[in-house]
Amino acid sequence: MKINWGTGIVIAFICFISFIMYFIIKMNTDSKYDHDLVIEEYYQAELGFQDEIDKEENSNKLTENISWKKTEDGLIITFPENLDSQDITGKVSLYRTSNKKLDFDMPISISNNQMLIPNNKLLDGRWNLKVDWQYKETSYLYKKEIMY
Known part of the structure; x- marks a missing residue:
């Protein structure tokens, strides 16, 4: 044919x-x-962006901001030394952009101005770290993309 x-x-x-x-x-x-979307309720979260901007400005006004480091035990988040750690409240959120099933939130639990997130909760790779915290009725926000 x-x-x-x-x-x-x-x-x-x-x-x-x-x-x-x-x-x-x-x-x-x-x-x-x-x-996956980074967050489920994107448009609802958009309404709170001005609050986040205000919290970040408060955080930038601090003489010493939050810092982090990777250790053998896990991720250590260090809060400013000049603040009383008993008055710090809030939560730490870690978002994995590649898989939302790995995302988690933890309430802030501090000893010696440091908080430890154990290794068993973190996989190697890129994470978005978000620390939303309050100290004496003032809100602060620390956001950082980290490689763990």
Whole structure:
């Protein structure tokens, strides 16, 4: 059977469309290709951005801000030395941009102006660290992208 050029073009279009449809279906059904939003309630969180800006400005006004370091035991978050650690409250959030199932929040629990997040909660890679804390009715926010 001889195929003319018109039939060849139709067959090529059908093959191309089938190829594209295969990848569309594969990307939508395979959980390996899940693309999650950073936060679920994005538009609700957008309303609180001015509060975050104010908290970050308060944090920038401190003479000494929060610092962090990676140790064998885990991630150590150090709060300013000039503040009384018993008056510090809030929470620490760690977000993994590649997998939202690894995200977690912890209440601030300080000893010697330091908080330890154990190694068993953290995988190697990029994390978004967010410390939302209060000291004597003033709110502060520390955000940092870290490589653990």
